Amino acid sequence: MKYHIQTFGCQMNVYDTKSMMGLLNGAGHEYTDNLAEAEMILLNTCSIREGAEQRVRGRIGQLKRYKDKGRLRFLGVCGCMGQKEGARLTDAVPYLDLVIGPGAIGSIARLVEELERGNRPLVDITGIEDEYDQPFPAPNEAVSYPCFVSVMKGCNKKCTFCVVPSTRGPERSRDPRIILQEVETLVQKGYKEITLIGQTINSYRYDGIRFPQLLERVNQIPGLARLRFTTSYPSTSIRALFEVMASLDKVCEQLHLPVQSGSNRILKAMRRTYTREEYLNQVRYFRSLYEGRALPPAITTDIIVGFPGETEEDFQQTLDLVREVRFDAAFMFKYSPRPGTVAAAMINQVDEYTKSRRLDTLLQLQHEIAGEMNRNLTGSRVEVMIERSTPSSQGGMEYESRMRTGRIVKLSAPAGAYSPGDLVQVLLTGCTSYTLFGDPLSSGESTQGGLKIHVA
Numbered sequence: 001m002k003y004h005i006q007t008f009g010c011q012m013n014v015y016d017t018k019s020m021m022g023l024l025n026g027a028g029h030e031y032t033d034n035l036a037e038a039e040m041i042l043l044n045t046c047s048i049r050e051g052a053e054q055r056v057r058g059r060i061g062q063l064k065r066y067k068d069k070g071r072l073r074f075l076g077v078c079g080c081m082g083q084k085e086g087a088r089l090t091d092a093v094p095y096l097d098l099v100i101g102p103g104a105i106g107s108i109a110r111l112v113e114e115l116e117r118g119n120r121p122l123v124d125i126t127g128i129e130d131e132y133d134q135p136f137p138a139p140n141e142a143v144s145y146p147c148f149v150s151v152m153k154g155c156n157k158k159c160t161f162c163v164v165p166s167t168r169g170p171e172r173s174r175d176p177r178i179i180l181q182e183v184e185t186l187v188q189k190g191y192k193e194i195t196l197i198g199q200t201i202n203s204y205r206y207d208g209i210r211f212p213q214l215l216e217r218v219n220q221i222p223g224l225a226r227l228r229f230t231t232s233y234p235s236t237s238i239r240a241l242f243e244v245m246a247s248l249d250k251v252c253e254q255l256h257l258p259v260q261s262g263s264n265r266i267l268k269a270m271r272r273t274y275t276r277e278e279y280l281n282q283v284r285y286f287r288s289l290y291e292g293r294a295l296p297p298a299i300t301t302d303i304i305v306g307f308p309g310e311t312e313e314d315f316q317q318t319l320d321l322v323r324e325v326r327f328d329a330a331f332m333f334k335y336s337p338r339p340g341t342v343a344a345a346m347i348n349q350v351d352e353y354t355k356s357r358r359l360d361t362l363l364q365l366q367h368e369i370a371g372e373m374n375r376n377l378t379g380s381r382v383e384v385m386i387e388r389s390t391p392s393s394q395g396g397m398e399y400e401s402r403m404r405t406g407r408i409v410k411l412s413a414p415a416g417a418y419s420p421g422d423l424v425q426v427l428l429t430g431c432t433s434y435t436l437f438g439d440p441l442s443s444g445e446s447t448q449g450g451l452k453i454h455v456a
């Protein structure tokens, strides 16, 4: 059967989609990008904000026409919204055939068999223990970045704004042997860079192995050139991870450390377990480990504005923190009340106008900081890894690549000059706030660590 999966939301959903593709392809089904020829369409959904759910509901409505035409046999909702809504979705939308939570993705091939036997609608939101302790087969597709490998699922934290603990369940760490096997398979398929993912990845723990030790083991895999990970929670024990991270050659100099707010009062209301001062100390310590290197490490973050009870003074403290840290990038959102969370029931909600105004102010500040940082980088020689290419309007190809710090660098070169995964030395020649432009330093080649590298 030809199928299509549309993915909404976070890296975990991207990983889950690839896992489902691997399982469905293994069962003889075939992925298609063409909706008109798909016999099954799955929406892998997100519940983190109201807007994300509204987009999915709109999409379900749009897809009805494919059902009406008769070619589309099965329409399904997977992921966090499936887990949260369950049978309410199939009750409300009679043409939905399948609703599953993230815990059931390992059963996707069996569930499709049941649909083919005429068993519909199917709802599976019971399992948080799926076939997670198996390496998921990678779908047979061309190498495409970023490439995620999940090391843990779920979350034991209790942030008052977040639905993840209820949609993805408590923390479950994967057996490190399974993780290593999955990474090795991807490297054999041609991947040079892997991003390890988990909701609070520094909570990883399996039979006495903590995340720093896991990182050391993955770092040793031959053929792997770069290793990233996300998301770290700013917990008191994170310094040991920073130290290991700075000592490993393949681990990129990029840390995603969500702060959420610069106000201790709001951090407490969010039930984040650190203070503004502790967060700033972690940032200072992390940066100190890279002193003397050619480029400073990158730090990115998540920030919510307009959390219930947030005053102008609280918001100013967030702006001050952003000015002090100077994040390389920040994912900034207006607070969105999620049903069933503690914060949604708080009576001191901030009005939409104020939330929008604060978000605009924060976006503008971060835009200026990111622009300044990029301008300071121009003139530097850096190593980038090619991720993808598109035909350039001036002829030839425009290659999109990434520095070790995660910054995007675009470069022009003839078609076929590079392939995804090639490491290229470039001179940074210009920028916008969010993109750098570079010139390859030469077309010569040498090898470094057994990997093909284009060098000056």
Ligand code: SF4
Binding pocket: 155, 156, 157, 158, 159, 162, 163, 164, 165, 199, 200, 233
């Ligand atoms: S740490 Fe907090 S925000 Fe992150 S997934 Fe867990 S509960 Fe949600």
